[in-house]
Amino acid sequence: MAGANIKSGIATDTYAKERYWLLLPSWAVLLIFIVVPVAIMMVYSFLTKEFRGGVIWEFSMAAYDQFFFDRGLFGDEPAKIEWTYLNIYWRSIWQAGLATIFSLAIGFPTAYFIATRDAKVRPIWVFLITIPYWVNLLIRTVSMKFLLRDNGPLNSFLQMLEVIEEPLHIINTNLAVQLGLFYSYLPFMVLPIYAAIERYNFSLSEAAADLYASKWQTLRYVILPTVKPGVIAGCILVFVPSMGAFLAPDLLGGAKNFMIGSLIEEQFKGNAGNWPFGAAASMILLTMVLIILMVFSRQQSKAQEA
Amino acid sequence: MTDQHQAAIDVRNVVKKFGNFTALENVSLTIRDNEFFTLLGPSGCGKTTLLRSIAGFEQVTDGEIQLFGDDIADLPPNKRPINTVFQNYALFPHMSILENIMFGVEMRGNDKAVARTRAGEMLELVQLSQFAQRKPSQLSGGQQQRVALARALAPQPRVLLLDEPLSALDLKLRKAMQLELKAMQRETGITFIFVTHDQEEALTMSDRIAVMSDGKVQQLGGARDIYETPDNVFVADFIGETNLLKITVDQIIDGRAHCQLGGGHKLTCNEVQGIGVGTQVHLSVRPERLFLSTQPFEEESMAATVIENIYVGTDVQSIVQLNDGPKMTIRTQNSELGNKAVFDLGTNVFVSMEAGAARLLHG
Numbered sequence: 242m243a244g245a246n247i248k249s250g251i252a253t254d255t256y257a258k259e260r261y262w263l264l265l266p267s268w269a270v271l272l273i274f275i276v277v278p279v280a281i282m283m284v285y286s287f288l289t290k291e292f293r294g295g296v297i298w299e300f301s302m303a304a305y306d307q308f309f310f311d312r313g314l315f316g317d318e319p320a321k322i323e324w325t326y327l328n329i330y331w332r333s334i335w336q337a338g339l340a341t342i343f344s345l346a347i348g349f350p351t352a353y354f355i356a357t358r359d360a361k362v363r364p365i366w367v368f369l370i371t372i373p374y375w376v377n378l379l380i381r382t383v384s385m386k387f388l389l390r391d392n393g394p395l396n397s398f399l400q401m402l403e404v405i406e407e408p409l410h411i412i413n414t415n416l417a418v419q420l421g422l423f424y425s426y427l428p429f430m431v432l433p434i435y436a437a438i439e440r441y442n443f444s445l446s447e448a449a450a451d452l453y454a455s456k457w458q459t460l461r462y463v464i465l466p467t468v469k470p471g472v473i474a475g476c477i478l479v480f481v482p483s484m485g486a487f488l489a490p491d492l493l494g495g496a497k498n499f500m501i502g503s504l505i506e507e508q509f510k511g512n513a514g515n516w517p518f519g520a521a522a523s524m525i526l527l528t529m530v531l532i533i534l535m536v537f538s539r540q541q542s543k544a545q546e547a
Numbered sequence: 548m549t550d551q552h553q554a555a556i557d558v559r560n561v562v563k564k565f566g567n568f569t570a571l572e573n574v575s576l577t578i579r580d581n582e583f584f585t586l587l588g589p590s591g592c593g594k595t596t597l598l599r600s601i602a603g604f605e606q607v608t609d610g611e612i613q614l615f616g617d618d619i620a621d622l623p624p625n626k627r628p629i630n631t632v633f634q635n636y637a638l639f640p641h642m643s644i645l646e647n648i649m650f651g652v653e654m655r656g657n658d659k660a661v662a663r664t665r666a667g668e669m670l671e672l673v674q675l676s677q678f679a680q681r682k683p684s685q686l687s688g689g690q691q692q693r694v695a696l697a698r699a700l701a702p703q704p705r706v707l708l709l710d711e712p713l714s715a716l717d718l719k720l721r722k723a724m725q726l727e728l729k730a731m732q733r734e735t736g737i738t739f740i741f742v743t744h745d746q747e748e749a750l751t752m753s754d755r756i757a758v759m760s761d762g763k764v765q766q767l768g769g770a771r772d773i774y775e776t777p778d779n780v781f782v783a784d785f786i787g788e789t790n791l792l793k794i795t796v797d798q799i800i801d802g803r804a805h806c807q808l809g810g811g812h813k814l815t816c817n818e819v820q821g822i823g824v825g826t827q828v829h830l831s832v833r834p835e836r837l838f839l840s841t842q843p844f845e846e847e848s849m850a851a852t853v854i855e856n857i858y859v860g861t862d863v864q865s866i867v868q869l870n871d872g873p874k875m876t877i878r879t880q881n882s883e884l885g886n887k888a889v890f891d892l893g894t895n896v897f898v899s900m901e902a903g904a905a906r907l908l909h910g
């Protein structure tokens with residue numbers, strides 16, 4: 242019995258003693274760059290705001306109260322649900338969700354295209370996909386704003402071709418935000434899916450065709466399930482930053498299309514800010530993203546077992 | 548007319564080029580319905596390419612492939628009633644064994660219940676019922692191979708293509724699977740096109756064999772035809788072992804060719820069409836059809852010296868040096884009787900051959 246135990250333990254126990262030391266750098270990075278900042282934010286969300294930005298070190302639930310409840314202008318009315326921020330969050334979720342679906346719809350065929358090119362030219366395609374991202378996100382978003390303006394190049398071009406008579410009003414609409422988010426995060430969708438498809442064994446597609454599956458059936462029943470981890474990674478990598486994005490909604494969406502990122506950003510800007518409220522809004526965002534991811538992975542593992 | 552009806556696959560003058568490399572060079576062959584047909588040839592001769600063309604994964608450059616009398620050039624792979632057992636199995640890794648086998652049945656438009664019943668039958672046939680819920684990665688190579696076979700048979704194709712399906716198996720399992728495959732073909736009545744580069748496998752399993760090399764069919768025939776009456780040097784050399792000797796035809800009398808071997812040795816054998824007097828050709832004679840003796844057995848027995856005896860289990864393989872001539876290999880069966888025909892190294896012996904054993908070859 243003891244012998245069997247030792248034997249089965251060998252593979253994992255080879256570095257038993259050294260393991261903790263070897264993992265130390267990873268733990269340190271996680272601690273310094275994730276745990277500590279989140280902890281700071283958490284602490285700040287429970288402090289009292291100072292009027293010129295900053296905080297007073299006094300415990301307070303005011304930030305969360307402000308987020309969820311409306312107590313009237315002077316704070317003396319009975320508490321009602323505050324819809325302002327919940328609406329912003331709701332809008333952010335569906336904007337990010339839509340941007341994810343949009344990116345997937347374009348990103349998957351793109352990744353598939355690249356992965357099925359000759360091995361020699363694949364790196365060139367990947368390189369081309371990433372080229373725009375060598376330019377700062379702010380500059381790209383501002384350029385996009387310029388491109389989409391009512392009298393910008395896109396409208397002029399379409400008018401010149403006589404496709405349209407009046408300029409399209411794209412700027413300051415949800416569509417503009419979608420375009421901005423899509424453009425900002427597309428490579429995060431393409432690259433993981435590309436990596437997954439590149440590892441995919443295409444003789445499986447031949448086997449499917451051999452067994453009477455049409456192209457769509459092959460995609461649906463064979464390719465997608467096999468490259469699913471890449472698709473999930475891509476969706477998370479687009480969805481999560483889209484939720485918190487503020488450049489695209491700010492610059493392209495205007496005041497009407499406010500998203501969480503902008504709300505949080507405002508709280509830390511200049512004298513008008515409210516640090517505890519910004520921290521609380523961030524904590525709520527973080528909690529929400531975690532819940533969404535957990536529900537998602539729950540369902541994934543359930544589907545896996547079935 | 549009836550012959551036409553019997554053809555399952557008719558390959559007509561098929562050419563397949565990859566760039567400027569010709570993988571199939573004017574291949575023509577007819578595969579009959581209910582036949583166990585084998586494509587045999589060395590690595591790179593175009594067996595897989597021909598199979599893939601039949602399955603529809605490659606577009607032929609020229610020529611035509613007919614399936615039961617119809618040109619199938621425009622039929623995509625998923626519309627051809629042909630299934631393949633792939634060389635690397637290509638089982639779907641995310642599906643269970645059962646789902647793998649159900650796949651083709653479902654894709655053919657049957658509902659799940661029908662597919663499940665059919666898959667269950669197939670699992671029973673390949674004796675893997677207890678593994679139905681496992682994933683392919685949890686099976687051994689031999690079991691995966693049987694799953695691949697079951698998956699290809701389940702949708703009841705009219706033609707089954709098997710691309711070296713046994714190459715990954717150990718000798719014992721391989722022999723067992725050979726018999727199983729052969730039995731399965733007989734029971735189902737499905738036309739099997741089997742690819743191998745193992746000549747012994749081809750000889751034991753096939754109704755007919757096409758020997759290929761360099762993108763061409765070298766000979767098509769039954770196992771016995773190919774082994775005993777090879778058409779050319781390539782086939783004689785590739786199938787089994789043979790003594791290939793350069794000779795000159797001296798004269799042809801009454802359909803018998805009288806030939807000169809180096810060192811003044813003489814041989815007669817049956818005339819072969821297209822080989823005339825004075826031409827330098829090859830003569831092939833199988834080692835097991837030669838025998839040794841200390842005295843000349845007949846007029847044409849050739850004097851030689853034993854230079855090597857190799858024990859190979861069932862046989863002893865003797866290599867002799869003809870006096871002033873080439874070397875020859877003789878196989879003697881390892882029995883009480885046969886042992887009397889094996890001689891010590893250095894013994895002066897005479898080599899004789901059974902009547903009709905020698906064959907003149909083109910090329």
Ligand SMILES: Nc1ncnc2c1ncn2[C@@H]1O[C@H](COP(=O)(O)OP(=O)(O)OP(=O)(O)O)[C@@H](O)[C@H]1O
Pocket residue numbers: 565568570588589590591592593594595596597744
């Ligand atoms: N897609 C391709 N592009 C270029 N050349 C190819 C391609 N596929 C096959 N070939 C060439 O065609 C020839 C025949 O290949 P094929 O795969 O049919 O050989 P094979 O007889 O199946 O060999 P093996 O026994 O090794 O499987 C080879 O020389 C191979 O290099």
Ligand SMILES: [Mg+2]
Pocket residue numbers: 594595596710
């Ligand atoms: Mg091959």
